[in-house]
Amino acid sequence: MTIHVKNNIHWVGQRDWEVQDFHGTEYKMTKGTSYNSYLIREEKTVLIDTVDHKFSYQFLQNLEMEIDLHSIDFIVINHAEEDHSGALSALMEKIPNTPIYCTEAAIDSIVGHHHHPEWNFKTVKTGDSIDIGNGKQLIFVEAPMLHWPDSMMTYLTGDAVLFSNDAFGQHYCDERLFNDEVDQAELFEQCLRYYSNILTPFSALVTAKIKEVLSFNLPVDMIATSHGIVWRDNPIQIIEKYLQWADNYQEDRITIFYDTMSNNTRMMADAIAQGIHDVDPGVAVKVFNVSRQDKNEILANVFRSKGVLVGSSTMNNVMMPKIAGMLEEITGLRFKEKKAAAFGSYGWNGGAVDRIHTRLTDAGFETTESIKTKWRPDGKAMRECKAYGQKIAKQWALTALNVTPIEFNTVSSEEDKPASELPHDSDCQCMICTVCNWVYDPVQGEPNQGVEPGTAWDDVPDYFLCPECNLGKDVFVPHSKEDVA
Numbered sequence: 001m002t003i004h005v006k007n008n009i010h011w012v013g014q015r016d017w018e019v020q021d022f023h024g025t026e027y028k029m030t031k032g033t034s035y036n037s038y039l040i041r042e043e044k045t046v047l048i049d050t051v052d053h054k055f056s057y058q059f060l061q062n063l064e065m066e067i068d069l070h071s072i073d074f075i076v077i078n079h080a081e082e083d084h085s086g087a088l089s090a091l092m093e094k095i096p097n098t099p100i101y102c103t104e105a106a107i108d109s110i111v112g113h114h115h116h117p118e119w120n121f122k123t124v125k126t127g128d129s130i131d132i133g134n135g136k137q138l139i140f141v142e143a144p145m146l147h148w149p150d151s152m153m154t155y156l157t158g159d160a161v162l163f164s165n166d167a168f169g170q171h172y173c174d175e176r177l178f179n180d181e182v183d184q185a186e187l188f189e190q191c192l193r194y195y196s197n198i199l200t201p202f203s204a205l206v207t208a209k210i211k212e213v214l215s216f217n218l219p220v221d222m223i224a225t226s227h228g229i230v231w232r233d234n235p236i237q238i239i240e241k242y243l244q245w246a247d248n249y250q251e252d253r254i255t256i257f258y259d260t261m262s263n264n265t266r267m268m269a270d271a272i273a274q275g276i277h278d279v280d281p282g283v284a285v286k287v288f289n290v291s292r293q294d295k296n297e298i299l300a301n302v303f304r305s306k307g308v309l310v311g312s313s314t315m316n317n318v319m320m321p322k323i324a325g326m327l328e329e330i331t332g333l334r335f336k337e338k339k340a341a342a343f344g345s346y347g348w349n350g351g352a353v354d355r356i357h358t359r360l361t362d363a364g365f366e367t368t369e370s371i372k373t374k375w376r377p378d379g380k381a382m383r384e385c386k387a388y389g390q391k392i393a394k395q396w397a398l399t400a401l402n403v404t405p406i407e408f409n410t411v412s413s414e415e416d417k418p419a420s421e422l423p424h425d426s427d428c429q430c431m432i433c434t435v436c437n438w439v440y441d442p443v444q445g446e447p448n449q450g451v452e453p454g455t456a457w458d459d460v461p462d463y464f465l466c467p468e469c470n471l472g473k474d475v476f477v478p479h480s481k482e483d484v485a
């Protein structure tokens with residue numbers, strides 16, 4: 001099947017309705033994708049890109065129904081990744097000496113994938129052109145890191161079509177090929193998902209490349225991408241979107257994501273979200289559980305946000321693994337000019353929150369103070385989380401808010417502090433658990449285990465267990481010897 005694009009240009013690509021994974025399983029395709037290949041028939045016959053290797057057979061079959069493969073004068077490979085050059089091996093078996101125009105970096109990638117250094121490569125650089133007859137030329141524009149070092153775009157004069165490969169594309173599958181034919185909300189959702197999850201780290205290059213292409217003053221009537229739709233209706237709109245997205249994009253939005261062992265950190269997330277909304281109803285607050293929800297959707301929301309709150313229960317004194325994975329991914333995406341903070345519930349130490357805070361700072365976020373809650377948040381702790389959200393809303397507001405948030409104090413008074421954090425005299429008789437810092441105070445005893453107030457440590461029975469971590473008396477030492485103040 002072919003689709004007429006313009007004049008002597010036809011789409012000869014492949015739709016992939018059922019694909020769900022890209023880059024291993026790191027990018028979930030919720031709307032399928034397409035691998036767009038284009039056939040140009042002027043005095044010269046040119047094939048622009050191929051399709052994913054798993055569709056090699058269908059691709060050749062389809063192409064052979066359209067033309068004699070030997071009539072192809074040359075092939076342009078804009079990008080060597082397998083979803084575009086994958087069918088080359090099968091194609092080159094049929095037409096082995098056909099020239100392949102590509103960047104120098106692409107030769108390395110193509111040979112690395114296909115292991116055919118003998119193929120007839122023709123290296124091109126930005127500004128190089130080739131005459132294809134009927135007064136038309138192909139002009140090449142290198143576009144390193146959009147998406148790989150080998151990437152380039154190809155511009156067809158006369159028809160004014162830019163074959164942009166990955167840039168301006170989206171993982172989106174529809175029988176209709178052109179941007180004005182499809183659901184606009186679906187289309188732009190997938191464009192943003194693609195940009196935020198794949199191109200964000202290269203935003204500076206995106207801006208520079210677009211400015212370079214615009215400086216050529218070439219008319220652009222269509223942008224023919226390698227995934228998804230062809231931009232024929234106002235193709236400049238996606239260029240303008242890219243310039244916005246590449247410019248440290250943010251909306252009045254806060255994304256909260258967390259993982260939770262016992263629902264306690266989730267309760268905190270709910271209360272923080274409510275607190276933000278109370279103070280600033282205009283801000284969009286989106287809350288996600290990383291264990292249950294689409295990672296790429298979460299990252300797209302982080303991309304759109306002015307700030308992000310990351311929560312985790314503490315497990316083995318570190319954060320939960322899926323949160324660690326998300327932070328690694330966020331670090332790689334190199335978001336800029338966003339605020340962030342950490343939160344989480346803990347039992348006997350709150351290591352996760354501290355580690356998240358450090359990781360967010362290292363990833364370039366402007367970090368705000370964190371909040372921890374011990375065990376399941378009670379009414380007081382939920383109020384504190386809500387007040388914390390109110391404070392965040394005010395601190396992160398894009399314009400000054402005319403409200404006074406409730407005063408926030410995670411530890412509001414001396415009597416609220418755990419015994420381990422209270423000052424102790426050097427001669428006090430308290431004993432501290434060396435594992436979790438719970439303090440046995442002889443004045444209070446531990447009535448839950450039948451240890452009456454006023455019971456000296458030596459008289460505490462051997463069956464006694466630390467009420468926090470359930471370990472025995474042997475892990476306790478005199479509090480006065482521990483540097484815990």
Ligand code: FEO
Pocket residue numbers: 079081083084147148166226227
């Ligand atoms: Fe669509 Fe970078 O491959």
